[in-house]
Amino acid sequence: MMNFQVEGMSCGHCVQSVTKAVHAVEPKAKVAVDLASGRVTVEGGEREAVAQAIKDAGYSVAAA
Numbered sequence: 880m881m882n883f884q885v886e887g888m889s890c891g892h893c894v895q896s897v898t899k900a901v902h903a904v905e906p907k908a909k910v911a912v913d914l915a916s917g918r919v920t921v922e923g924g925e926r927e928a929v930a931q932a933i934k935d936a937g938y939s940v941a942a943a
Contacts, residue, residue: 883919886939900936
């Protein structure tokens, strides 16, 4: 399980964008987004690929 601190998420659309970005690189990954805390949890996939996908969607990412 990977945890990321994602800056810049503020609405449901942001949650969908992050989820879609992760699924683009890891289609079978389980993604949970806590909008209030900015935490994204991903089960499955490679950490660097997932982090880059979230960055490519326009968000800042840090390990959580």
